[in-house]
Amino acid sequence: MLHLRIRWLLTALAVFIGISSLAVPAAATTFDFTGLCTDCTGNGTGTLVVKNYTLGDTLTKANFVSFSYSSNLLSYSLGSVDDLTGSFSGATGPAFIVLHGGGYAFGSFPLGPVLSPWCTGSAATCGFDYGFFSSWSMAGAVPEPAIWGTMILGFGIAGATMRRRQYRERAIYA
Numbered sequence: 001m002l003h004l005r006i007r008w009l010l011t012a013l014a015v016f017i018g019i020s021s022l023a024v025p026a027a028a029t030t031f032d033f034t035g036l037c038t039d040c041t042g043n044g045t046g047t048l049v050v051k052n053y054t055l056g057d058t059l060t061k062a063n064f065v066s067f068s069y070s071s072n073l074l075s076y077s078l079g080s081v082d083d084l085t086g087s088f089s090g091a092t093g094p095a096f097i098v099l100h101g102g103g104y105a106f107g108s109f110p111l112g113p114v115l116s117p118w119c120t121g122s123a124a125t126c127g128f129d130y131g132f133f134s135s136w137s138m139a140g141a142v143p144e145p146a147i148w149g150t151m152i153l154g155f156g157i158a159g160a161t162m163r164r165r166q167y168r169e170r171a172i173y174a
Helices: 002-022 145-173
Strands: 028-038 043-051 064-070 075-076 083-087 096-101 106-107 118-122 129-131 133-138
Touching: 028 129, 043 118, 064 096, 064 106
Parallel strands: none
Antiparallel strands: 028 043, 028 133, 043 064, 064 075, 083 096, 096 106, 106 118, 118 129
């Protein structure tokens, strides 16, 4: 009877670990930017990676991980910034983001459901690439390796417990 209680406890613990690990957010969140260029050809695209960020919160310099931007006229990548402010109100759509770093500035400003002007360039002018329509989208989160390991361990313990129980039941009734 004691062994049965221990097995049930281990099974419950394994299932709890597996389920709870699914709710743990990834440490870094990636947002992809697309802006229709007015002064360049096609689109300007960018990728902002932040850490410890929840949608709706105000971004700070402490959240910044990296930012990269590219168009047919300009491309740069930043590993640090002097300033970052703004927020994402949803996983997609216009967003208010302003950052300065490495001699570059980037800004996007939602002015309604359709108009969302943006610009990027030197920190002094922010006018090398600009446009009137832009959008952000949150890239799909990928669980960290530790989360995968915990899930696999949890399911392994649950499976081993169930297999052992079947083996013991066969031995008892044989």
